[in-house]
Amino acid sequence: MKCYDAHTHKIPYNHIGIYQSDAKYTASLFSVGVHPWQADVKSLSEIIPSLHHQNCRAIGEVGLDRLKGPSMEIQHAMLLSQLALANELQKPVIFHLVRAWDEFYALLKSKQQTPWIIHGFNSPKQFSRLLQTKVIFSLGPASLQNPRMHSILTQIPLNRVLFETDDTASDINQVYLDFSQATSTPLEEVYAQIEQNFLAIFGA
């Protein structure tokens, strides 16, 4: 069965993955975006050409980080421009969010037109509110290792789950195994559903 990695900083070699590109690498499926940490040093013009590449399947990582990077004002302005691009090009959006949930919920109401993916979802306190929206939960090694996430994993509708390895050395297969175990979902069912989700969101 094929493995799908929704967000990785390593070039995928034996599975299908959305590689977080620096806008130069376009050989595999990839995402490209101005990270909130770089909102004051990078410009949209650096990413726009690769956004039009056929292998570009998402805009990301974009978002808001209250603990790191330039002012929230600068981050917010950069995010707004990228959300406009996502809507214009009909691309899913991969979010990096740190302590900026109120701003995120406001944007979700007014700007969401494509699938929005919370990458590395690991915020149990936000879960009940997020459940009422249409966001996709992308789970990585840290999400599955957090004991406070365990009761939540079983409550996420399976059609709103993606898996990722992000910048870790973890094997994507392990994420499948850990999720299957934590939720008592048969592994075959997990593989089939993640494939369906991945293809519906990012295309083949």
Ligand SMILES: [Zn+2]
């Ligand atoms: Zn990442």
